[in-house]
Amino acid sequence: RIECVTTGFDRILLPSPRSVSQGVPDYLQKGAIESTADAILLVASAGTGKSRVLSSKLAHEYRRSEQSSAAASILVLSFTAPAARQLCNGADKLLGGTDTIANNPLRVWHGTFHTFSLRLLQQYPYLGTGLASFSIADAADQYS
Secondary structure (H helix, E strand, O other), X not given: OEEEEOOOOOOOOOOOHHHHHHOOOOHHHHHHHHOOOOEEEEOOOOOOOHXXXXXXXXXXXXXXXXXOOOOOOEEEEEOOHXXXXXXXXXXXXXXXXXXXXXXXXXXXXXXXXXXXXXXXXHHOHHHOOOOOXXXXXXXXXXXX
């Protein structure tokens, strides 16, 4: 099940002035944070609170996974490593600021799409070429 959280006017993540100053999500943001959907699509323009909602969602899912006996894993993917770290740091602050996310790689893995893909191919080579070992082409390899 995929839940789409969007509006034509980017109002979903535009917090009220009171909630911005207090860091409290509005009811639509809270709905995205507490959703049990398999996937959530957040669509909003810059500066509307997407990162804060994603950090809150990560903290919420982390708390839920701690209460479960299942060995749940959470994957945080971003286009840049600093962006993924920022989401995890934001979640850590919500969890008490003790590097909970960073110190628990079995429960939360964060990184870029490229790093995640590389790890998958290294761990499960049959998903790609089937070769036991491979190398990543660098800029020089592209021209040879």
